[in-house]
Amino acid sequence: MTALLFEIGCEELPADVCADLERQLVGDGAAGAGGRDVTEKNGGSDRRGLVRRLLEEARLWAPARGSEQADLLAVLITPRRIGIRVAPVPARQTPSVQRFRGPRAEVAFDKGVPTKAGAGFARAKGVAPEDLARETVDGTEFVVAEIEEVRRPSIEVVPGFCAELLDHLHVPRGMRWGSRPDGVEDYLRFSRPIRWLVCKLGRRTVRFRFYDLECADLSLGHRVMGRPVKVINPDVYESRLEEQAVVADQRRRRTLIESGLDERAAALGGTWSDPGDVLAEAIYLVEWPTVLSGSFDEGHLRLPDDVLITAMQGHQRYFPVRDGDGALMPVFLYVCNADPQYAELITSGNTRVLNGRLDDAAFAYDRDVAMGIDAIAEKLDAVVFHEKLGSLAEKAVRLQDLSTWLAAGPEAFGTGEVDHGEVALAAGLAKADLASGMVQEFPTLQGRMGELYARSAGHPRVVATAIGEHYRPLSAMAPLPSSDVGRALAIADKADNIVGAWVAGEKPTGSRDPYALRRAAIGIVRIALEGDLRFPVDRLLERAAEAFADQGLDVDGAAVVSGTLAFVWERLEALLLDEGVDQECVQAALGSSAPDVPGVAVRARELARLRDLEILADAATAYTRCASLAAKAGTSTGEVTAELLLDAAEKALFDAYRETRERITASLASQDVEGALGAAAGLREPVDRYFDDVLVMDGDPDVRDNRLAQLAAVRDLLRQIADFSRIAV
DSSP: OEEEEEEEEESOOOHHHHHHHHHHHHGGGSOOTTSSOTTSOOSSSOTTOHHHHHHHHTTOOOOOTTOOHHHHEEEEEETTEEEEEEEEEOSBOOOOEEEEEEEEHHHHEETTEEOHHHHHHHHHHTSOGGGOEEEEETTEEEEEEEEEOOOOBHHHHHHHHHHHHHHHOOOTTOEEOSOOOTTOSSOOEESSOEEEEEEEETTEEOOOEETTEEEESEEEOOTTTOOEEEOOOGGGHHHHHHTTTOOOOHHHHHHHHHHHHHHHHHHTTSEEOOTTOOHHHHTTTOSSOEEEEEEOOGGGGGSOHHHHHIIIIIITOOEEEEOTTSOEEEEEEEEEOSOGGGHHHHHHHHHHHHHHHHHHHHHHHHHHHHHOHHHHHTTGGGSEEETTTEEHHHHHHHHHHHHHHHHHOHHHHTTSOOOHHHHHHHHHHTTGGGGSHHHHHOGGGTTHHHHHHHHHTTOOHHHHHHHHHTTOOSSTTSOOOSSHHHHHHHHHHHHHHHHHHHHTTOOOOSSOOTTOHHHHHHHHHHHHHHHTOOOOHHHHHHHHHHHHHHTTOOOOHHHHHHHHHHHHHHHHHHHHHHHTOOHHHHHHHHTSSOOSHHHHHHHHHHHHHTTTSHHHHHHHHHHHHHHHHHHHHOOOOOOOOGGGOOSHHHHHHHHHHHHHHHHHHHHHHTTOHHHHHHHHHTTHHHHHHHHHHOOSSOSSHHHHHHHHHHHHHHHHHHHTTOOGGGSOO
């Protein structure tokens, strides 16, 4: 047993590519250095990670009993290198025996003598007939050939493993460089040009060619402060690099950076913060981290904190510092990858850049405040929302219509506490800051600047807060709007975006979602669920489509509503499945007549909870017996005529239906799914009796149609609870 090291040296990789490569290579093995769970993406559905999977396929993965993956595998990533160290690796491939099942034993042997079939099978597998083993499957004995694969020396297998690893690494927008070598069909593509390869198996250098790269034992140190490094063996890889100003382990870089930030902030009399999660990126921007500090013009502290922080973090990757009272100080911290002896010169340049950004921000902010948010909103007709969907002014009109409709609906906000005038005002001003100088300078402050400008203009606090929160949630699990006005505006904005994409013919695909519509749909679902807002989703989308039609656009309303409704329900389905709700129960709930998100969700959860109870089986049986014949009839059914109910079983079912309808309706109104199921289960007996005693397809067409209408009525009543045909009970 020995250790394996493989290093891929390249030009500076983007930080997000470094983090993604770590997830691909490690898989479930550990959390990333940025603090994120590496299971989010790992290069495919195989959650072992790329390194372990390829080592297992090459038969080079030989962990000691009881060892964890983290003890065997180290993935070390800096901007200029990807290092993979595995220990131990066997001297030869691990054993592997293939088993091939042959004919039945009684066919392969006759009284212990190989038959033609048995001898032929043994010959085909390269074994002697007497070496064939036996195994019994479902009571039948077969002959089996066991073939042990050749165990090649690891040093012969490692080049193939390395080449496979390079081929399987997925990078977005991979680039090609240099010329294509003779005999190679494709160009080498990677995020940045690969400049060197190192591979060591213990003290032995594994030499091979990959495209026009020669793998050897020579690595490079820091671009400025380091020199070439001859790697002697994997055990000294990190220490030899550190001699040349490279901290290879991203987790150690993170620790060094955090320690440096703590020390610098304490020396300045404050504490550092990282609201933009810049640290997760900074660890992949440096190989030799040094934390330095600078200052900016104290006069800029009059700007809102969000502006200062965005200027520091969004553009320069700096860390703001707050004093003991929580106020921002006119200083910043940053992580440097250059030679620390030039710290003063480097800090001077960073300070000059930040002050320039803040000068621009101050000019834009003062001009916007002087103009006022109402005047800025008047400029929205000159700002294009989408070339096929009109201006932002037209979007504001649509938002006012949708959000006030939501606020007026008792299903969504039945408390009577929502001021419709405040909703309309917030919707009319929600997009105003997109025409402001500040948001043009700092696009990530959209919404937040609208909130600040609305407060500056004296608008009600609830209106300003709704403007600031209407983009929420900003990710699948991010915070939601905190007020009813904000919830109505956020749902309206997301519905308008989703429907607008369908109207413009730019709905998302499996690989493309440029307008983040999946996130918008998840936002609608989460806001409705957590606020228990029972508005009809189909009517929301229908009204959004009507708003585009009123604008003069050509809208196929039925197709748009159908497509967007399925899109939103898919997001709810995914959320419920993530909760652990059984898929059949989710499908059954989605097939119900519940029009709202909370209604579907509570049905799915309750069906899963009650799945093994008899009441669910009885309700499902009553439903499927009625639905099956009503569907086969292929005719439209109308109202049930009591005078045409001739049989006692018909009348009994009719009476049970009317009584059950009231109980189911009352139960579902209070989200009592168990109570509704209990009522539905009571229809099992009259339905069974009906099918025993009544000939549905009577020769009299009026009687036949009436009986089909009765079955359809029972089916539709039970479908208010669930589409029981989608769940096996």
